[in-house]
Amino acid sequence: MLEFKCVINDELGIHARPAGQLAKEAKNFGETTISVTKGDKTVKASQLMKLMGLGVKKGDEVTVSAEGGDEAAAIDAMKAFFKNNFAAEI
Amino acid sequence: MVLIQGKGISKGVVRGPLYFFQRPNYDIAKVKVADVAAEKARVVEAREKSSNQLYELADKCREEAGEESAILFETHAMFCDDDDYVEAIETMLNDESCNAEYAVKEAGEQFAAMFAAMDDAYMRARSADVKDVTQRILNNLMGIAEGGIDSEEPVILCSDDLAPSETLQLDKSKILGFALTAGSSNGHTAILARTMGIPAACSLGADLKETLQGRMAYLDGETGKVVLDPDNLTIQTFKDKMEKQKKFKELMDAMKGQEDVTLDGRHINVYCNIGNPDDVAAVKNNDGQGIGLFRSEFLYLAETDYPSEEKQFQAYKKVAAAMEGKRVIIRTLDIGADKQVEYFHLKKEENPAMGVRAIRICLNNREVFRTQLRALYRASAYGKVAIMFPMITSVWEVKECKRACADVMAELDKEGVPYNKETEIGIMIETPSSIFVAPELAEEVDFFSVGTNDLTQYTLACDRQASDLGRFFDAHHPAVLRALKMAADAAHEKGIWIGICGELGADLSLLPTFLAIGIDELSVSPSSVLPLRAEIRKSIAKTCTLDALKC
Numbered sequence: 071m072l073e074f075k076c077v078i079n080d081e082l083g084i085h086a087r088p089a090g091q092l093a094k095e096a097k098n099f100g101e102t103t104i105s106v107t108k109g110d111k112t113v114k115a116s117q118l119m120k121l122m123g124l125g126v127k128k129g130d131e132v133t134v135s136a137e138g139g140d141e142a143a144a145i146d147a148m149k150a151f152f153k154n155n156f157a158a159e160i
Numbered sequence: 161m162v163l164i165q166g167k168g169i170s171k172g173v174v175r176g177p178l179y180f181f182q183r184p185n186y187d188i189a190k191v192k193v194a195d196v197a198a199e200k201a202r203v204v205e206a207r208e209k210s211s212n213q214l215y216e217l218a219d220k221c222r223e224e225a226g227e228e229s230a231i232l233f234e235t236h237a238m239f240c241d242d243d244d245y246v247e248a249i250e251t252m253l254n255d256e257s258c259n260a261e262y263a264v265k266e267a268g269e270q271f272a273a274m275f276a277a278m279d280d281a282y283m284r285a286r287s288a289d290v291k292d293v294t295q296r297i298l299n300n301l302m303g304i305a306e307g308g309i310d311s312e313e314p315v316i317l318c319s320d321d322l323a324p325s326e327t328l329q330l331d332k333s334k335i336l337g338f339a340l341t342a343g344s345s346n347g348h349t350a351i352l353a354r355t356m357g358i359p360a361a362c363s364l365g366a367d368l369k370e371t372l373q374g375r376m377a378y379l380d381g382e383t384g385k386v387v388l389d390p391d392n393l394t395i396q397t398f399k400d401k402m403e404k405q406k407k408f409k410e411l412m413d414a415m416k417g418q419e420d421v422t423l424d425g426r427h428i429n430v431y432c433n434i435g436n437p438d439d440v441a442a443v444k445n446n447d448g449q450g451i452g453l454f455r456s457e458f459l460y461l462a463e464t465d466y467p468s469e470e471k472q473f474q475a476y477k478k479v480a481a482a483m484e485g486k487r488v489i490i491r492t493l494d495i496g497a498d499k500q501v502e503y504f505h506l507k508k509e510e511n512p513a514m515g516v517r518a519i520r521i522c523l524n525n526r527e528v529f530r531t532q533l534r535a536l537y538r539a540s541a542y543g544k545v546a547i548m549f550p551m552i553t554s555v556w557e558v559k560e561c562k563r564a565c566a567d568v569m570a571e572l573d574k575e576g577v578p579y580n581k582e583t584e585i586g587i588m589i590e591t592p593s594s595i596f597v598a599p600e601l602a603e604e605v606d607f608f609s610v611g612t613n614d615l616t617q618y619t620l621a622c623d624r625q626a627s628d629l630g631r632f633f634d635a636h637h638p639a640v641l642r643a644l645k646m647a648a649d650a651a652h653e654k655g656i657w658i659g660i661c662g663e664l665g666a667d668l669s670l671l672p673t674f675l676a677i678g679i680d681e682l683s684v685s686p687s688s689v690l691p692l693r694a695e696i697r698k699s700i701a702k703t704c705t706l707d708a709l710k711c
Binding site: 083085089090091093094114116117118119120122123125127 | 242271274279280286
């Protein structure tokens with residue numbers, strides 16, 4: 071399993087629009103399970119409602135992990151996605 | 161021949177099929193079913209249909225409105241297929257052996273509640289997204305068409321009356337006219353019909369019944385008639401009227417690009433009343449010279465929680481920019497009375513027209529007021545925005561409003577956000593008390609705009625929503641016209657201008673009176689601009705008299 075920690079700097083946190091894109095992106099890696107953890111709660115990145123239900127806000131730290139399949143490609147794609155869409159500091 | 165007689169509320173004759181508005185049923189009962197698998201299949205089908213509709217909407221949006229809103233629809237589409245949402249629905253079906261509608265409704269409420277309980281305002285607002293998607297799936301399950309109209313060709317839309325939130329969602333390209341069994345000429349549907357320039361009749365009563373669905377009919381919005389199976393003579397009458405209508409339209413088209421000036425050189429500003437940024441298209445089509453009343457309620461009526469500053473800013477900016485430097489007068493929220501919004505949690509009032517409404521809500525609820533003012537001032541950097549406060553009765557209210565404006569300006573200064581420091585501030589003159597203290601009010605503001613509907617209601621003690629007051633509700637009453645003159649005199653004494661943004665402004669029979677009183681601006685439905693211009697250009701202001709003010 072590969073993972074990285076990051077701080078979300080987007081004003082709105084992980085909100086509807088980019089959360090939708092993230093779920094879509096995560097589904098592109100069918101073999102790999104991509105998860106997002108905030109505090110003691112972990113959800114799959116492909117679960118849109120649960121992902122939004124985490125309530126990630128500006129300044130929150132989250133851990134993103136990838137397990138199974140092409141983990142390396144998945145984690146790289148996630149890093150790029152979080153940087154571009156949530157102004158994440160990794 | 162079948163003749164149904166009502167009251168005309170928006171002029172014009174059309175012929176088309178009658179279509180009864182489909183109102184979604186929000187009371188979904190739990191029903192035990194034997195075949196759970198069949199219900200599951202229905203859910204799958206409704207979800208697929210919903211997500212296809214949403215992807216189509218996203219594509220349409222991408223072409224017409226841009227990427228931002230397109231992605232929102234795509235997110236909604238993904239909600240339909242969300243694993244947890246689907247699982248919640250299926251669990252409900254398995255455990256309860258219930259109907260698909262109930263399972264979808266319950267799952268939707270469960271997720272909406274989850275978002276509503278979050279401690280972040282943005283996330284709480286997402287509960288509306290879940291509700292939206294759930295309603296779409298429910299509509300598809302129950303075979304209710306989007307926008308209430310499931311027809312390829314345009315129709316005459318029939319209903320008892322339509323709520324403001326319902327009119328917002330209508331597919332307006334599908335509507336030839338409105339035929340209402342109830343309603344009134346001052347109701348929201350009437351105002352919408354006049355804005356769109358489409359014929360409408362109300363008070364048609366129980367004779368207009370759903371068994372007539374799909375039948376071809378003529379609707380005459382002037383005489384308030386709906387006619388089925390007309391005889392030859394009637395057909396000829398309607399055809400003549402339609403021909404005249406066409407000629408009139410050609411005549412009006414010739415008025416585009418002309419100045420709003422009387423024969424003796426008096427200029428009048430002819431502006432438009434709008435209720436939605438989309439109405440700007442109608443303003444431009446009819447060559448309106450500005451917007452004299454932009455009702456901000458649409459932002460509040462369409463939401464399930466207070467609209468954010470950003471959302472409001474975008475809407476105001478869109479209109480201000482689209483009007484390209486022409487004046488855009490935006491009225492702060494006028495909720496209460498006949499316009500109720502759940503999340504404001506307003507107390508039920510015996511007499512809401514005289515209750516906590518409009519500016520009273522704003523002055524009691526400073527955060528709501530501040531959010532709107534911030535959005536308005538930010539939008540002032542993108543066009544000629546003016547701010548107007550409704551339901552003013554006292555000078556202290558105006559002073560408090562101005563203080564709130566000054567506070568917002570100071571905030572924006574500090575944040576370095578651009579806005580126009582010279583943004584005009586005006587008030588609605590729509591209460592008798594505002595007439596009596598008009599001289600003092602005029603010292604505080606840049607303009608007056610008279611709301612004749614409310615001014616008539618309060619001056620004559622006649623409820624504007626009541627449909628049986630008939631001759632007692634008389635907007636031409638000398639008391640109303642004298643009130644107008646008193647306000648105009650007070651305004652001119654202090655060197656500010658005065659306009660009319662109520663329905664009366666479009667009443668051509670009163671134009672000579674308005675010219676004699678010295679009204680500077682008339683704000684009317686976009687469809688009334690050109691007829692008004694034609695009339696102004698025929699008038700001689702100097703010879704107009706105040707005869708209508710006599711009893």
